Amino acid sequence: MRGTFGLVPTMGALHEGHLSLVRQARADCDHVGVSIFVNPAQFGPNEDLGRYPRDLAADQKLLEPLGVDIVWAPPPDTVYPASYQTWITVDEVASGLEGRQRPGHFRGVATVVAKLFNIFSPDKAYFGQKDAQQLAVIRRMAGDLNFPVQIVACPTVRAADGLALSSRNSYLGPEERRAATVLYRALSAAGAVYNAGERRTAALCAAMKAVLDEEPLAHVEYVSAADPETLVEGERVDAGVLLSLAVRIGRMRLIDNFLLETGDAHAARD
Numbered sequence: 001m002r003g004t005f006g007l008v009p010t011m012g013a014l015h016e017g018h019l020s021l022v023r024q025a026r027a028d029c030d031h032v033g034v035s036i037f038v039n040p041a042q043f044g045p046n047e048d049l050g051r052y053p054r055d056l057a058a059d060q061k062l063l064e065p066l067g068v069d070i071v072w073a074p075p076p077d078t079v080y081p082a083s084y085q086t087w088i089t090v091d092e093v094a095s096g097l098e099g100r101q102r103p104g105h106f107r108g109v110a111t112v113v114a115k116l117f118n119i120f121s122p123d124k125a126y127f128g129q130k131d132a133q134q135l136a137v138i139r140r141m142a143g144d145l146n147f148p149v150q151i152v153a154c155p156t157v158r159a160a161d162g163l164a165l166s167s168r169n170s171y172l173g174p175e176e177r178r179a180a181t182v183l184y185r186a187l188s189a190a191g192a193v194y195n196a197g198e199r200r201t202a203a204l205c206a207a208m209k210a211v212l213d214e215e216p217l218a219h220v221e222y223v224s225a226a227d228p229e230t231l232v233e234g235e236r237v238d239a240g241v242l243l244s245l246a247v248r249i250g251r252m253r254l255i256d257n258f259l260l261e262t263g264d265a266h267a268a269r270d
Contacts (some may be wrong), residue, residue, distance in 0.1 A: 003030025006123035008154075009113060012029075012036040012073070013053035013167035014062050017157040021126040022066050024154050033120055036073040041080065041087075041108030051139070053167055058066055072119075079115060088112050091232055094137045100256070101221055101246060109134055110141045117147050119197055125149050130156040130164045132257045136231060156256070158184070162173060164256045176250045179217035183256045186211040190243050191258050199236045201225045208242055208245055221246040221253070 006025030010018050014036075025032045034058055043049035056073055063071060064115045086105050094106035112230050117125065125142075139151050162184030163177075172180055186208040193207045204225040212218050226233045228242045244257035 004123040005029060005031045005033065005120065007116065007120050007125045007126070007149075008032065008034045009116050009125065009178075010034060010036055010059075011038045011052070012056065012059050013166065013170070014059045015157075015165045015167060017128055017165040019062060019066065020157050021128060021154050021222065022063065022068060025124065025126050026067050028152070029124060031069045032067065033070040033072065033122070034068050035116055035120075036071060037076075037079060037112070037205065038256065039108055039112045041111055042105050043108070044102055044104065047102075048084060048124055048168075053170055079112065085121050088114050088141060088145075090137045090141050093140050094133070096233070097222060097224055097229055097244060098133050098246070099224075106134070107138050110137055113138050114141060114145065114147070116150055117142070122149050125156055126152045129153050129259060130166070131261065132228075132244055133231060136229065162188070165255075166254070168252060168254075171252045174250065176252060178219060179215050180249050180252075180254055182211065182212055182215040182218050183245060184255055186223070186245060187243055187256060187258045191260060194237075194241065194243075194260055199238050201233055201235055202235055204241065204243060208243065212245070212247060217249050219248040221248065228261060 006029035008021045008025050021031060022034060038048055038054060060071060068266045081228060089107050090110050090111040097104050127138060129135065135153055142149055142151055159165065161181045163180050177202050189211045190204045190207040193204060198204060205223045206222040209220065212220050223245045224233055225237055226242050228240050231242065241263040242257055242259050246253065
C-alpha cells in the first residue's frame with residue numbers, strides 16, 4: 001500500500017469520540033484502518049466483558065461515510081489462539097491509578113496494541129486523551145520496543161454538559177446520567193484552582209474531592225494530580241499536570257481527566 005497509513009484501534013460501540021479519531025486520521029493519512037475488537041485480555045474477572053456493548057453492523061454504518069479503507073473485526077481466537085502465551089508488561093507508568101485499581105489491565109492493552117502495530121504497520125496510530133494513562137502506556141511501549149509509529153493523541157469529546165463520551169455511558173440510568181456530570185465539575189474546579197496559581201498536588205486533589213463529595217451517587221476510587229508523562233504524583237506540579245479521577249456512579253465506573261500543560265484549563269478540556 002502506497003502512502004501513509006493511519007490506524008484507529010477501538011473496541012466498537014462507536015460514538016462521536018471514536019469518529020473524531022477517524023476524521024483526524026483521514027485528514028492526516030492517505031489510508032485509514034479501524035480495528036474493532038473487544039479485547040478480553042484487558043478485562044478483569046469481575047468486569048463487564050460479557051455485557052460490553054457490541055453492534056458491528058451499527059459501527060460499520062457509522063464508518064461508511066468517513067472514507068475508511070479497512071475495518072478489521074476479528075474473533076477473539078484469531079488474536080489469542082489456544083496456544084497463546086506471550087504478554088507485554090509496561091512497568092512504572094502502568095503501576096498507579098488505573099493499574100492499581102485494575103491489575104493486569106494494561107498488560108492486556110499493551111499486548112493487543114503491539115499486535116495491532118505488527119499486523120497493520122501503521123505510520124500513525126490515534127488514541128483519545130480521555131484514556132490518558134492508556135495513552136502514556138502505549139507511548140512508552142511503542143518507544144521501548146522501537147515501533148516506527150507516531151502516537152497521535154486527540155482531544156476528549158464531550159456531551160454539552162461536559163460528560164466525556166464513552167461506550168459505557170449507555171449503561172447509565174437517567175439519575176445516574178445526571179450525577180455523572182460531577183466528574184467534569186470536579187475537574188473544572190481543580191482546573192480553576194490551578195489557573196489561579198495553585199501548584200500543590202494535595203490542594204488540587206482536595207478541590208476535586210470536595211465537588212465529588214457533594215454528589216450522593218458518586219463513590220470515588222481515586223483523584224490524582226500527576227506528572228503528565230510519568231504519572232508520578234509529587235508534592236507539586238510545576239511543569240504541568242494531569243488531573244484525573246475514577247468514580248463509580250451506581251454500577252458504572254467512569255474515568256476522566258484534564259491535561260493542563262500550559263496552565264489554561266479551558267484550552268485543555270475541550
